[in-house]
Amino acid sequence: MPDPTKNTLRIGLPKGSLQEPTLDLFKRAGFNVIVNSRSYRPSVDDAELEIRLLRAQEIARYVDHGFLDCGITGRDWVAENEAMVEVVCDLRYSKATSLPTRWVLVVPEDSPIKSVRDLQGKRIATEAIGLTKKYLAKNGVQAEVEFSWGATEVKVPELVDAIVDITETGSSLRANKLRIVDTLMESYPQLVSSKAAFTDPWKREKMQRLALLLNGALEARYKVGLKMNLPEHKLESLLHELPSLRRPTISQLAGGGWLSVETIIDESVVREIIPQLKALGAEGIIEYPLNKVVH
Numbered sequence: 314m315p316d317p318t319k320n321t322l323r324i325g326l327p328k329g330s331l332q333e334p335t336l337d338l339f340k341r342a343g344f345n346v347i348v349n350s351r352s353y354r355p356s357v358d359d360a361e362l363e364i365r366l367l368r369a370q371e372i373a374r375y376v377d378h379g380f381l382d383c384g385i386t387g388r389d390w391v392a393e394n395e396a397m398v399e400v401v402c403d404l405r406y407s408k409a410t411s412l413p414t415r416w417v418l419v420v421p422e423d424s425p426i427k428s429v430r431d432l433q434g435k436r437i438a439t440e441a442i443g444l445t446k447k448y449l450a451k452n453g454v455q456a457e458v459e460f461s462w463g464a465t466e467v468k469v470p471e472l473v474d475a476i477v478d479i480t481e482t483g484s485s486l487r488a489n490k491l492r493i494v495d496t497l498m499e500s501y502p503q504l505v506s507s508k509a510a511f512t513d514p515w516k517r518e519k520m521q522r523l524a525l526l527l528n529g530a531l532e533a534r535y536k537v538g539l540k541m542n543l544p545e546h547k548l549e550s551l552l553h554e555l556p557s558l559r560r561p562t563i564s565q566l567a568g569g570g571w572l573s574v575e576t577i578i579d580e581s582v583v584r585e586i587i588p589q590l591k592a593l594g595a596e597g598i599i600e601y602p603l604n605k606v607v608h
Contacts, residue, residue, distance in 0.1 A: 332366070367384075435473075437473060437474065532607070539576055
């Protein structure tokens, strides 16, 4: 039996394609989550958290109904379930990239369907029944929408005329000789809270602190720290020629005439910038990874 005097936040995390990216994000935010393959209750090194590992499609509904205090799920599944939840924060990550996932209307490459209006009287397969029906209604189109249990892309054109499927890059669709007609929705994961949990001061503060750490970890994904020693008379040249070194931390070194310069930059520019730093007289250049960047 849970201890009623103990403050605990029950949170749902997505299993499936988002599971590993989410667990990695929690690790970089400072939480070690250990998953037992036979259990949907992972352990975590934070006594104030109780984690449940569930399908992303279900999490918003369980949060809405109060079985979970909060959870991480896509904005798309919040909309699909028409869940009445509070959005604590957006979390801009996905299973393979930092791009949002997209729900797209898809047909075979040689299909005569060019727009949503061409779907009148047609058959569509999708996992997102609610999103698809709302999209059709918005465009004044009547079509048959059936639930797809998976492998949706193989159902056209033999079983259905079109599908509504989820994609990040579209590469899988192109590989299956499919063409995107329209985008219904773009979605990132969100940390969402039940109405009751959000009105509880302790739980709301715990969720907000969690959101701060998770977004700090996301902010640090593609950045590194750089630290170097620089002759003092070279500082203005450094800042003028390397504008990517924004708001560096500068301190005087013992002995005079030299400065310690430290900054955070995008990892993608490091290979270009380090030779330039060296040419400007920098010494002892150190590059180091970052776990979190909190603004």
